[in-house]
Amino acid sequence: MNAIRLLARESKAIHKYFALAVFFVGIETLFEVLIPLLMADIIDQGVVNKDMGVFVSRGLGMLACALLSLATGLLYARFAAKSSTKLGQLLRDKQFARIQRFSFTNLDRFETSGIVTRMTSDVTVVQNAITSGLRPLARGPIMLVLGLVMSFLINAELAFVFFFVCPVLALIMVWIVSKVAPQYPRMQSALDTINQVVQENLIAIRAVKAFVRGDYELERFDQVNDEVASITRQTFHYALFNTPAFQLCMYTTIVVLMVTGSRLILEGRLEVGQLTGILSYVLQILNSFVMLSNVFLLMTRSMASVRRIEEVLLEPLAAQSENPVTTMPDSTIVFDHVDFKYAAAGRKNVLENIDLTIEPGTTLGVLGGTGSGKSSFVSLIPRLYDVSAGALTIGGVDVKNYDLAFLRDQVGVVLQNNVLFSGTILENLRWGDENASMEDIERVCRIACVDEFLDRLPEGLDTRLDQGGTNVSGGQKQRLCIARALLKKPRILIFDDSTSAVDTHTDAKIRKGLASMEGLTQIIIAQRVQSVEHCDQIIVLDDGQIVARGRHDELLSGSAVYREIYETQKKRRQKPWLSTVVRGI
Template sequence: MSSLKVLYAYSKGLRKYFVAAILFVIIETSFEVIIPLLMSDIIDIGIVQKDTSVFIEKGIQMMICALLSLICGLLYARYASKAITLYGEKLRSIQYAKIQEYAFINLDHFETSSLITRLTSDVTVIQNSLINGIRPFARGPVILLLGLVMSFIINKELSIIFLFTTPVLGIILFFIVRKVAPMYKYLQKAVDRVNQIIQENLTAIRAIKAFVRDEYEEDKFEKVNHDLAKISQDTFHYASFNTPAFQFTMYAAIVGLMVLGVQMIQAQTMQVGELTGVLSYVLQIMNSLMMISNVFLLMTRSIASCNRVVEVIQEPIELKSPSLPLTPKDASIDFNHVYFKYDQNAKENVLTDIDWHIPSGSKVGVMGATGSAKSSLVQLICRLYDVSDGNIKIGQVDVRDIDLVQLRDMVGIVLQKNTLFSGTIKENLRWGNPHATDEQIKEACKIACADEFIEQMPDKYDTYIEQGGNNISGGQKQRLCIARALLKEPKILILDDSTSAVDTNTDHKIKEGLANMKSLTQIIIAQRVSSIIHCDQILVLEDGKISAVGTHEELLANSEFYRGLYLSQQKGANL
C-alpha cells in the first residue's frame, strides 16, 4: 500500500475534483435509496387504501429524487473525468521528468520497453481503475449502509437474512482477490515483453528485411503475444468468478425472502408493500456488495501498475550535482588511479588503475581492441557514469564537485551510436545551442564537413530528417553530430569513433578544421591510426588497462600492439 500513498501525494491540486466527484455520487445514491421507501408507501397506503393523493404526493417526490439524482450524476461525471484525465497527465509528466534526470546507471535498471509501458499502459490501468472505481467506491458503502437501515426500518425480521448472505459474499471476494492479485504483476510484465519485441522489430526493420528474417520475427512475436493472451485469459478467468458467485448469492437471498415474506403475509405480520420494498433493497444491497468487490479487483490490478510507476518515480538518482559546486580552472583532465565497473557487485573492473594526465588544449588519441573499455573511459569524464574508485579531475577540480549542467556544457561528446531526432537539420543542430545563429550553424557544419552535402539538398538546412536519421547516410549522420557538438562551444571535445563512417579524405578535413581550435582539449577514439597520428599523445588500452602512452613515434618503438596495428593498416592502404 505504500505505492498508493506515494501516488496519493501526487494528487495534490486535484483532490478537490476527486472530493467533489465522490460527494455528488453519495448525494445521487442517497436519492436513489429513498425511492424504494416511497414506492412501499404507494403500495401499502395508496393501493391498499385507494388514496389517490398518496399516488400524486409520493410520485412527485420520486420524480424529484430521480431528477436530483440525475443532476448529481452529471456533476459527478464532469468532476471525475477532469480529475482522472489531469491525474493521468500528471503521472506521465512526473515519470518523464524523472527519467530525464536518470544517469546511465539508472537507465540500466529498466528495459526501454518497460519504461514505455509504465508511462503508457500502467498509467492507463490506473486511470481506468479510477474511472471504473470512484463511482462504485462511493456508491457501494452508501447503498449498503442505507439499504440495510431502510430494510430494517421496513421489517426487522425479514432483514436478518442479510446477516447470513453478507459474510458468504465476503469470503468469496477474499479468495478471488487472493488468487488474482499476483497475476496482474505477471500480466504487465507480459505487456513489457510484447512492447520489447515490437520496438526491436521496428528499430531493426531494415536488417530484418535484408536478412529475410520476417517469418522468424513473426514467430517471436507470436510466442510473446500468445504468452500475453494466456496470462490475460487465466487472470480474467478467475476475476470473472466474481459476478456469477454474487448473482447466485443474490438470487438465493431473493428466494429466501420470498419464502419468508409469503409466510409472514399469510400470517398478516407483514404487508405486500413491505416485502416489495425489502426486495428492492435486496437488489440494491447485493449490487452494492458486487460494486465493492469490483473495486477490490480494480485496486488489485491497479496496485501492480502503481508499484511499477512508483519504481520509476522513486528510483534513486545515482548522479547529482554537489550542493557547493566548484568551477574548473582550465580544460586539463587528470585520471588519478581510476577503477570502474558498471555493477558494483561485479567481480572484475571494466577499467583498472587508469592514471593519465591530459594538458589543457592538447589533442589526445585513444586506441585499443574491441572491448578494451575505450568508450567507458571517456564517458566518465562528463559523469555519464561515476568512477568506482579513484577520481577524475578537470582543471584540478574533481568532476563530482562540478555542477552537472556546467560540466556537461563544457564537454561536447559524440558517442559511437549517433542519434538524430525527427525534424529539420537546423532543429537537430540547435540541440547543441538553442540560440545559435545561422552563421554559427554554418561555421560548425563547415568544420565538420557537413556543409558539403547540406548545400546539395533542395531545402538545405531546412531539410527534414526522419526519426533516427534514416533518410541520410551513416557518414552524414556522424558529421551532423560533430557539428551539433561544436555548437555547444565546449572546452573539451570527445569524438568516440565518430568518423568511422566517413572516407579518409573527409576525416582528414575534419581533423584539420578541429586543429585550428587551439584552446579546445580533444580526445579522439579511433580504429584508424591515420585519425590520431597527429595527436600530442596517444593512449593504448588493453583489457581496461593502460598498455602504453606516447606520441606516434614513441608508440611505434615501444608498443607491439600499436606497431602491429599501424603496419597492418599501412599494408592494407598499399594494396
C-alpha cells in the same frame, strides 16, 4: 502501501477533483436509497387505502429524487473525468521528467520497452481504475450501509438474512482477489516483452527484409503474443467468476426473502409494500457487493501498474552536491586511480587503476580492441556513469561536485551511432545552441565538412530528416552530429569513434578544422591509428587497463602493442588490390 502513498503524493494538486467526485456520488446514492422507501409508502398507503394524495406526494418525491440523482451523477462524472485525465497527464509528465534526469546507470536497469509500457499501458490502467472504480468505490459502502439501515427500519427480522449472505460474499471476493492479484504484474511484464519485440522489429526492419527473416519475426511475435493471451485468459478465468457467483448469492437471497416474507405477510406481521421495499434494498445491497468486488479487482490491477510507475519515479538518481559548482576553472582532466564497473555487485572492473592527466587544450587519442573499455572511459567524464573507486576531477574539482547540467554543457559527446531527430537539419543543429547565429552554424558546418553535401540536399539546412536520420548516409549523419556538438561550444569534446563512417580524406579535413579551435580539449576514440597519430597523447587500453601511453613516435619505438596495430593497418592501406580481389570473388 508505498505505491498508494506515492499516488496520493503525486496527485496532491488534483485532490479537490477527487473529493468533489466522491461528494456528488455520495449525494446521488442517498437519493437513490430514498426511492424504495417512498415506493413502499405508495403500495402500503396509496394502494391499500386508495389515497391519491399519497400517490401524488410520494410520486413527486420519487421524481425529485430521480432528477437530483441524475444531476449529482452528472456532476460526479465531470469531476471524475477531470481527476482521471489530470492524474494520467501528471503521471506521464513526472515519469518523463524523471527519465530525463536518469544517468546511464539508471537506464541500464530498465528495458526501453518497459519504460514505454509504464508511460502508456500502466498509466491507462490507473486512469481506468479511477474512471470505472471511483463511482462504485464511493457508492458501494454508502449503499451497503444505508440499505442495511433502511431494511432494519422496515423489518428487522427479515433484514437478518443479510448477516448470513454478507460473509459468503466477502469470502468469494477474497478468494477471487487472491487468485487474480499475482497475475497482473505478469500480464504487464508480458506486455513489456511484446513492446520490445515490436520495437526491435521496426528499428531493424531493413535488416529483417534484407535477410528475409519475416517468418522468423512472425513466429517470435506469435510466441510472446501467445504468452500474453495465456496469462490474460488465466487472469480473467478467475476475474469473470465474480459476477455469476454474486448473482447466485443475490437470487438465492431473493428466494429466501420471498419465502420468509410471504410467511410473515400471511401472519400479518409484514406489509406487501414493506416486502417490496426490502427486495429493492436487497438488489441495492448485493449490487454494492458486486461493485465493491469489481473495484477490488480494478484496484488489484492498478496497484500492480502503480508499483511499476513507482519504480521509475523512485529510481535513485546520481547524487548531486549540496552546493554544486557552476564554474570550471580550466579543462584539466585528471583520472586518479579510477576503477569502474557497471554494477556494484559486478565481479570484475570494466576499468581498473586508470591514472591519467589530460592537459587543457590538448588532444588525447584512445585506441583499443572491442570490449577494452574505451566508451566506458569517456562516459565517466560527463558523469553518464560514476566512478566506482578513485577520483575524477576537471579543473581541480571532482565531477561529483559540479552541477550536473552545467558539467554536461561543458562536455560535448559525439558517439559512433549518434541520433538525429525528426525535423529539419537546422532544427537538429540547434540542439547544440538554440540561439546560434547563422554565421556560427555555417562555421561549424565547414569544420565538420557538412557544407560538402548540403548543396546536394533538396532544401539545404531546411531539408527534413526522417526519424533517426534514416534519409541521410552514415557519414553524413556523423558529420551533422559533430557540427551539432561544436555548436554547443564545449570546453571538452569527446569523439567516440565518430568518424568511422567517413572516408580518410574527410576525416583528415575534420581533424584539421578541429585543430584550429583554440583551447578545446579533445578526446578521440578511434579504430584507425591514422585518426589519432596527430594527438598530443595517445593511450592504448586493453582489458580495462592502460597498457601504453605517449606520442605517436614514442609509442612506435616503445610499445609493441601499438606498433603491431600500426603495422597491420599500414599493410592494409598499402594493399588496395586486396579489396579489389575480394570484391571480384
